[in-house]
Amino acid sequence: GGGGGGGARGGGGGVKGKWSKEQLQELSAILERKIRALDEKRLETAGKCTLASIIYRFAAENTAAAKENYANVVHRDLDETAAENLRVHDQQAFFYNVWLPRKPVYSDPLCMCVPESVCGGDVGSYMNLCETDKTSLYYNSAQKYVYFPHMCVGDYLVWRSETVYHASFPLPDQVARTHTLGGRVSADLRLYFSAKA
Numbered sequence: 067g068g069g070g071g072g073g074a075r076g077g078g079g080g081v082k083g084k085w086s087k088e089q090l091q092e093l094s095a096i097l098e099r100k101i102r103a104l105d106e107k108r109l110e111t112a113g114k115c116t117l118a119s120i121i122y123r124f125a126a127e128n129t130a131a132a133k134e135n136y137a138n139v140v141h142r143d144l145d146e147t148a149a150e151n152l153r154v155h156d157q158q159a160f161f162y163n164v165w166l167p168r169k170p171v172y173s174d175p176l177c178m179c180v181p182e183s184v185c186g187g188d189v190g191s192y193m194n195l196c197e198t199d200k201t202s203l204y205y206n207s208a209q210k211y212v213y214f215p216h217m218c219v220g221d222y223l224v225w226r227s228e229t230v231y232h233a234s235f236p237l238p239d240q241v242a243r244t245h246t247l248g249g250r251v252s253a254d255l256r257l258y259f260s261a262k263a
Contacts, residue, residue, distance in 0.1 A: 084122055085253075097257060101162050101224055112160055112259035119256045125249030136174045136234035136250065141192050143256060144228040145200040152258065159261040161227035167217045168251040173240035175250070176223060177213040179203060179231040203231040227256060 085093065098115040123135055144152070144161055152158040165176050185206060192202040203209070213235075214223070225232070234250070237243075 085120075090117060090120070093255075094257065097164055097222075097224070097255070100222075101164075101257065101259075104224065105160075105162075105226075109160060109259060111262055113262040114260045116158070116258045116260070117255060118158075118258045119254075121254040123250060123252045123254065125251050137232075138174075138234050138236075139193065140179060140203040140205075140231050140233040141201050142203075142228060142231045143201065145189075146228065147198060147200070149228045153261075156258075157260050158258040160259040162257045162259075163225055163227045163230070163232075164255040164257065165223040165232075166253045166255070167219060167221060168253060169219060169248070171217045171250055171252070172237075172243040172247045173249050174234040174236055175213050175215065175217065176232055176252075177211045177235050178223070178225060180210040180212060181229050181231075183208055183210040184231065 094115070094117040101115075102109050102112070143163055149161060152161070184203065185208065188204050188206045188209065189200045190202045190204050191197065191199040214221070217223075
């Protein structure tokens with residue numbers, strides 16, 4: 067569940083295009099309440115919540131475009147070094163990702179690796195960009211992955227940014243459905259919680 071290192075599924079909102087500043091403020095407040103409820107014990111010492119980033123993912127027209135538009139490399143958004151740097155330099159203490167479908171998901175859903183199935187030797191650099199980067203995950207048959215089929219507007223996934231590896235992946239039968247129903251439209255958000263002053 068959301069209280070541990072894994073993800074949680076719940077309800078959220080969806081609109082067309084990019085969200086306005088007011089909509090983002092409202093969404094951020096809703097997500098803050100949800101995350102505080104999901105991870106109550108961990109966040110009892112947390113202070114202010116900040117919406118740190120948002121990435122809009124719009125429908126890809128074909129497989130090549132999907133590879134560019136959706137993150138299909140298994141990764142986590144922060145490694146231990148990045149999280150520690152945010153704690154020390156930005157006074158941020160807790161980090162969460164939220165994934166929201168903005169229309170029903172018929173293609174390229176998000177999967178998450180169960181944190182307990184990750185071995186230290188599986189961790190490496192994301193696309194070999196930096197030797198000290200530890201945000202990518204090399205495949206190991208012991209890893210366990212989960213995804214939630216048939217996600218719709220109103221659903222969301224939330225997980226700890228430094229704990230859960232994730233990626234999009236193509237469904238075996240998605241080509242025909244994507245042609246008639248369109249590709250995935252979603253948003254990735256990251257929320258940071260400061261430590262109490």
